[in-house]
Amino acid sequence: xxxxxxxxxxxxxxxxxxxxxxxxxxxxxxxxxxxxxxxxxxxxxxxxxxxxxxxxxxxxxxxxxxxxxxxxxxxxxxxxxxxxxxxxxxxxxxxxxxxxxxxxxxxxxxxxxxxxxxxxxxxxxxxxxxxxxxxxxxxxxxxxxxxxxxxxxxxxxxxxxxxxxxxxxxxxxxxxxxxxxxxxxxxxxxxxxxxxxxxxxxxxxxxxxxxxxxxxxxxxxxxxxxxxxxxxxxxxxxxxxxxxxxxxxxxxxxxxxxx
Numbered sequence: 337x338x339x340x341x342x343x344x345x346x347x348x349x350x351x352x353x354x355x356x357x358x359x360x361x362x363x364x365x366x367x368x369x370x371x372x373x374x375x376x377x378x379x380x381x382x383x384x385x386x387x388x389x390x391x392x393x394x395x396x397x398x399x400x401x402x403x404x405x406x407x408x409x410x411x412x413x414x415x416x417x418x419x420x421x422x423x424x425x426x427x428x429x430x431x432x433x434x435x436x437x438x439x440x441x442x443x444x445x446x447x448x449x450x451x452x453x454x455x456x457x458x459x460x461x462x463x464x465x466x467x468x469x470x471x472x473x474x475x476x477x478x479x480x481x482x483x484x485x486x487x488x489x490x491x492x493x494x495x496x497x498x499x500x501x502x503x504x505x506x507x508x509x510x511x512x513x514x515x516x517x518x519x520x521x522x523x524x525x526x527x528x529x530x531x532x533x534x535x536x537x538x539x540x541x542x543x544x545x546x547x548x549x550x551x552x553x554x555x556x557x558x559x560x561x562x563x564x565x566x567x568x569x570x571x572x573x574x575x576x577x578x579x580x581x582x583x584x585x586x587x588x589x590x591x592x593x594x595x
Contacts, residue, residue, distance in 0.1 A: 339372040341488045342573070342595035345496040345565040346451045348382075349583045351403050354413055354450035360589050361454045363579035367591070368455035375491030376420040376462040378427065378484070380565075381447030382498035382558040389431065389480075390439040390467040393424050397463065398443035415449035420462035423492065427466065430483050442467075447497040447561075461493075468560050477560045478540045481567020488595070494568050496561030500527050501552040501588035514585035523548040524588045531592060532575050536566050552588075562592070569594035 346364065353361055383402055384390075397419050401411045428436045444452075448465055468477065487494055501520045508514035526545065530538050540563060542549050553559045569575075572595075579591035 339491070340595065341372065341374055341491060341493045342593050343488060343494045343565045343568040344594075345498070345562045345592040347499045347579065347587075347589040347591055348447050348451050348497045349499060349587050349589050351406060351410060351446045351450050354446065354453055355410060359581060360579055363591065364451055364454035365457070367578055367593070368457075371455075371493070374461055374493035376423045376464065377452065377456075377493045377495060378423060378487060379444075379448040379452075379463060379465050380468060380494075380496045380561045381445050381465060382468070382561055383445040383447040384442060384465055384467040385470050385557040386467055387469065387471045388437060388467070389434055389469050390437040390442070391424050391427050392419060392442050392444070392465045393421065393438035394440050394443065395419050395421070397465070399449055400443045400445040402445045413449070413453070415444055415453050415459050417444065417452070417456070417459040417461060417463040420464050423462065423464045426487070426490070427464065427484070430486065431480060434480075439467075451497055468557060470557070474540050474542065474556065474560065474563055478536065478563040478567040481564035484564070485568045485570065488568060494565065496565040498558035498561040499588050500524055500559065500562060500590050501582070501586060502558035503551060503554055503586040505554065506551075506586040507584040509584070516582035517551075517585050519548045519551045520582060520586050520588065523552040524582070524590060528577065528590070531566070534571060539563070539566060565592065565594065
């Protein structure tokens with residue numbers, strides 16, 4: 337019998353976190369050490385954002401280096417986790433009647449592997465990615481998370497990878513630490529309070545949360561993975577924030593665990 341798995345949102349931030357030994361990568365490693373071993377991982381990453389719904393169906397998904405301007409060492413990272421065709425079939429069944437395409441061309445992008453190489457460094461847990469349908473509103477993504485909730489009782493770790501606050505226009509790209517913007521701090525705190533209070537509707541309707549939300553979520557792709565995790569949670573789950581911090585003034589590294 338599989339233990340009921342938590343569901344976790346990871347603020348993945350800069351791809352260099354895949355290589356660095358810092359408070360965030362150590363926090364991800366600590367999560368992996370505490371978790372019961374999952375049968376597989378279903379990951380919703382900000383970096384697979386396209387029209388329609390798809391799941392990776394390769395037996396060994398490729399490691400995608402979907403970025404530019406970083407050191408060669410980062411492009412040499414491989415995360416050779418196997419796929420899981422049984423999980424692919426299960427996801428397609430759970431999301432029916434939505435059409436879910438089995439995709440052989442995509443793989444694991446850095447939203448997934450930059451985190452998982454710390455959580456499961458041996459790359460021995462199967463991983464499947466689920467795309468984010470860019471044509472659908474926020475409520476649609478939350479509803480898909482609810483449809484996927486049964487996976488938690490089947491030994492599947494459902495994760496979202498993005499950032500609660502993600503504004504690259506204001507990000508400090510230099511080497512020196514930057515103080516967080518007031519609006520970023522306020523919005524992250526508001527999101528935390530709403531999660532602790534179980535007020536998911538307000539988080540789904542984030543565009544109604546004012547100027548701080550507008551600055552924190554100028555585009556939705558890094559925020560939407562959180563809604564899958566919210567949908568997969570339930571009222572019995574404890575809410576914790578195992579990793580915290582703000583990078584470059586405007587990227588939230590907050591991780592959120594339910595259960």
